[in-house]
Amino acid sequence: MNAVQMTSMQRTLTTLGHREPDRVPFFLLVTLHGAKELGLSINRYFSKPGHVVEGQLRLRAKYRSDCIYNFYYAPLEVEAWGGEVIYSDDGPPNSGEPLIKKFQDIKRLKLPDIGNTPCLEKVLASARMLKEKTKDEVPIIGVVMSPFSLPVMQMGFDRYFDLMVEAPDLFWDLMQINEAFCVNWANAQLKAGATAICYFDPLSSTTITPKDLYLKTGFEIAKRTLARIKGPTATHMASGRCLPVVSDIAKTGTAIIGVSSQENIREMKIACKGKLTVLGNLNGIEMCRWTPAEAEAQVKHILSGAGAGGGFILSDNHGEIPFQVPDEVLMALSEAVHTWGRYPLDWVTDERGI
Amino acid sequence: METIVNEFMQALLSLDRLAAKRILENTVKKVAPMKFVEEVVAVALERIGAGWQDGTLALSQVYMAGRICENLVDEVLPPGDPDRKDQPKMAICVLSDHHKLGKIIVYSVLRAGGFDLSDYGVMEVDDLFQRIQKEKIEILLISVLMLPSALKIKLLKEKLTASGINIKLIVGGAPFRFDDRLWEAVGADAMCKTASDVISVIKTIMGGKI
Known part of the structure; x- marks a missing residue:
């Protein structure tokens, strides 16, 4: 089977079945580089779904990625709730002043109407166009922020921590409305053409939330939410660590875990064996200063630690490649996985336990 | 002091402001407030920070511990107190x-x-x-x-x-x-x-x- 050239979709589905495809799938999660390809400012690039479609198709052709990433920017969801988005010339749009200023504001939140919210409609439009152009040859990845993690942008990290301690009833009210939005938003993207949903949940990482609190909050929220999303999901920790809770994450119904560069990829692969496909874990920040040779060495290091046996997708650790990463480094990553990622990974000498 | 540091740290990680305050009040009866700050508060926060760095503690715990300590120390060393450190601006x-x-x-x-x-x-x-x-x-x-x-x-x-x-x-x-x-x-x-x-x-x- 692995002597035959697979499509990106076949390659991804095979690795998700914990079997070896023709080579290691490569999910290059580029967003802002699309603006560079089209010669547009970041603000203008995200203003029209056609730009994102063209950008994603060009980036895939150039770097031979195994997915299309229909992700615009993280604060898109707070924009839908009426929050502020601040554009930058050299980085992802960022959330502005929190829209929840006092805890009691939670009571006044109004669930966004997905079909009548222009910023969300752009994403759905590009999902439809991408599906039309790529058919089922490549997975199209849609994105949602988890109900548990979204409040960081809705109200700020510090106030959110305070909310959990000082006003637990309002915390659960917020979770209820956020869960409803997350499910609606994910299902709208799936209906429009997304193949799978990436559920960003950095708050559930042990970097941010202790395990006992996670089990009472992020874990239960993810179980409920993912069960109502009508398609496959990948949970991404956006650089946060999660090894101590990875067996719990597997019980939430997700298929993939996006892991931090601060994790030992081999230990993570062993912990996930047969339960979750591991996605990761190239360091996106260091990548800005890598040489092509360093990029190749990093790819080889990760493949040797986690590639054998399938159940693995090469990607970055954060779920978004920084704008500052040079094209030659992205090209070197692609070359390296196409050269060293072909199964069987004969050059890897120690596959014990993977 | 080691026992006090451990008890204080436990109080912080349990978000038990009252226990932390009790430890402070009992200790400053015997030692100067600045000594408590340097040998208990700073040491506990340093250990909690190290715990975050090595992955055994979470950022939410670091944040809550810092806030509890800031409030407690303000009670015994208000802003501008002459016992606060002679320091650069x-x-x-x-x-x-x-x-x-x-x-x-x-x-x-x-x-x-x-x-x-x-x-x-x-x-x-x-x-x-x-x-x-x-x-x-x-x-x-x-x-x-x-x-x-x-x-x-x-x-x-x-x-x-x-x-x-x-x-x-x-x-x-x-x-x-x-x-x-x-x-x-x-x-x-x-x-x-x-x-x-x-x-x-x-x-x-x-x-x-x-």
């Missing part, structure tokens, strides 16, 4: 971002450690340059969440150098934790991997003058 800010958590934690750690400093909130490079010049700041602590904000520190450093302003820049935040060479690349004098590093970093760059 310091300020802290978030550069070009509305995510303030890192700044809040560092501010709490320093206040809980007996330091005074100005909180500039969210700043952009030009306004920040003017303000530190006007207020003759000697140490500036900059917190960032995103890479473009981290890269703006280089612009600030260039302006400071061009104007001949001698100030120490201490940086921290996610981009620096994921690339341990970035702080030098942006021209900072030091980097804190965790908020609790900040006191020892300040002491080091001031050459033991604190």
